[in-house]
Amino acid sequence: MPSPRRSVEGRPLGVSASSSSSSGSPGSPAHGGGGSSRFEFQSLLSSRATGVDPACARLRASESPVHRRSSFPLAAAGPSQAPPPPLPEEDRMDLNPSFLGIALRSLLAIDLWLSKKLGVCAGESSSWGSVRPLMKLLEISGHGIPWLVGTLYCLCRSDSWAGREVLMNLLFALLLDLLLVALIKGLVRRRRPAHNQMDMFVTLSVDKYSFPSGHATRAALMSRFILNHLVLAIPLRVLVVLWAFVLGLSRVMLGRHNVTDVAFGFFLGYMQYSIVDYCWLSPHNAPVLFLLWSQQ
Ligand SMILES: CC(C)=CCC/C(C)=C/COP(=O)(O)O
Structure with missing residues (x-):
């Protein structure tokens, strides 16, 4: 017995x-x-x-x-x-x-069902498979490497202190984002949807996990950063917001993520900007950093 x-x-x-x-x-x-x-x-x-x-x-x-x-x-x-x-x-x-518990399980069930339904570009043979290359282009537009390389390049070319300050904080924001997303992915360890094809451009080991979406955090963080620090005409501002939204949606359409991964990613990216803004690096509070950079 x-x-x-x-x-x-x-x-x-x-x-x-x-x-x-x-x-x-x-x-x-x-x-x-x-x-x-x-x-x-x-x-x-x-x-x-x-x-x-x-x-x-x-x-x-x-x-x-x-x-x-x-x-x-x-x-x-x-x-x-x-x-x-x-x-x-x-x-x-x-x-x-x-x-x-019941509410969470129901939300999870709806999430899985909706994500599967929206995963219309998950493969070449999917119903919207022909749009997949466009979605993958969008994917690269929100990838960490182009953003990091672009920021470092601009930082090297910048000849004004004001420009350097903004770029230094942009770099800090990107690194903070990579760190927080990797940390949460490693802790939560939620698998990517079963219908996802793992054919992403350069990934880290934690990127086998899907919660939260790193592209969604970056989209929210970068768009908030740009809207707050670049003087842009209204149509361009609308375009930035649209880019962030479509990038998030494309993650689910590609089958990379469930809806909740992207929704939480947007939330996290939004909050990350608040952290960056709160800890804003300047020659006054981080003189060493700026002096070091100016000697490059
Ligand atoms: C290699 C570097 C610098 C960043 C990895 C960027 C990446 C592949 C994030 C994963 O995004 P999703 O969580 O949205 O799939």
């Missing part, structure tokens, strides 16, 4: 508790595995009838929402009144999915 703890931890409680019942095999969809309170009630009764270890039944009952309200006579009449040992958090979530 499996130990009570193992039988509870090893799989969703509803499945383990009813393995002695006759309605379907353990783990079958018929068992649900969802751990509803009605199911718990039945499983406790059947454990009594079939002589399942009472300690095991107590453990299950202790997790029942009915038992927690102290109104379940069978659980109260167990051989020992000692409080059962606490169960791992993940089991409790299985039995009592919180509103937040």
Whole structure:
């Protein structure tokens, strides 16, 4: 007989508790595995009838929402009144999915469904496969390398202190973005969508992960930076915003990302600009940096 703890931890409680019942095999969809309170009630009764270890039944009952309200006579009449040992958090979530848990799972399901639907350029044979080369061009426009190389080049050519200051901060923004995105990708480790073809231009090792989209963070960060530091005519300002939006959308259309990767990427990029603006480097607060650069 499996130990009570193992039988509870090893799989969703509803499945383990009813393995002695006759309605379907353990783990079958018929068992649900969802751990509803009605199911718990039945499983406790059947454990009594079939002589399942009472300690095991107590453990299950202790997790029942009915038992927690102290109104379940069978659980109260167990051989020992000692409080059962606490169960791992993940089991409790299985039995009592919180509103937040349900909302998150629903959001995730919608995200996956929508991302798959929007991934119309994911392959050459996809419905919008002919637009794929254009999307890949957009991809390069938001890649880190052209932005870094361009900024360094302009920094070398700049002959004014004001220009150097803006470019130095642009460089700081790009590096901060690379660092934060790599850090979050490495922590979250969300796989790219299954329909993605990994044929991207120069990637880092963390780029096998998709959350958040580095292109989306860069799009939001760069467009905010440009709009705040370059004097541009209105049509050009609209174009910058449009570029950022289409770049984000193209990530999902190419099948590189799910919608939430891009949405969070936009949010993160927006916030990154606020950090850059807050820590704005100038000859006053970072004289060493500017002196070093002027000696190049
Ligand atoms: C190699 C350098 C300097 C940057 C990598 C840029 C890159 C490939 C980011 C991944 O973007 P997504 O997360 O949007 O796919």
